[in-house]
Amino acid sequence: MVDNDVNLMALGEAEQGGAETPLLCIKIASGIGAGLVTAGGDVYRGADGAAGDIGHTRAVSGGNVLCVCGSVGCVGAIASHRAVLRGLGIPESTDDDPLHGTRVLAQRVAEAWAGPRGARRGRRRPSVRPPGPGKSGTPPPRRTGRRG
Numbered sequence: 001m002v003d004n005d006v007n008l009m010a011l012g013e014a015e016q017g018g019a020e021t022p023l024l025c026i027k028i029a030s031g032i033g034a035g036l037v038t039a040g041g042d043v044y045r046g047a048d049g050a051a052g053d054i055g056h057t058r059a060v061s062g063g064n065v066l067c068v069c070g071s072v073g074c075v076g077a078i079a080s081h082r083a084v085l086r087g088l089g090i091p092e093s094t095d096d097d098p099l100h101g102t103r104v105l106a107q108r109v110a111e112a113w114a115g116p117r118g119a120r121r122g123r124r125r126p127s128v129r130p131p132g133p134g135k136s137g138t139p140p141p142r143r144t145g146r147r148g
């Protein structure tokens with residue numbers, strides 16, 4: 001099977017992951033895209049085949065950031081992994097490390113998550129918390145099986 005990566009991710013979640021359909025799967029990477037799976041288990045492509053191209057939706061406060069599509073203010077141009085790196089002034093890659101930006105961003109998130117010194121002793125709460133179960137009591141995402 002050959003298809004767009006996020007369409008295949010959505011199909012995988014629907015068919016193998018036990019996710020309930022209809023299903024919307026959003027991928028945030030160098031751009032932002034979505035895979036949509038209908039209640040019948042098919043990828044929904046829309047009239048022009050671009051139903052999942054949500055990264056090129058104009059953001060309300062998108063400003064004048066130029067997108068690879070040529071428009072300005074697209075969601076992907078301001079909120080993708082690449083856009084976040086650009087906004088923080090972190091190079092996406094270097095001559096020795098093609099994943100430089102990813103590594104630096106992961107380190108910064110880990111540092112923010114750990115919080116300032118003393119946070120582990122419970123004096124201060126970290127400013128960033130992971131999703132899912134934990135001290136916040138937030139339950140994990142609900143997953144239900146699809147019959148058929």
Ligand SMILES: [Zn+2]
Pocket residue numbers: 055056057067068069070071074076077
């Ligand atoms: Zn665009």
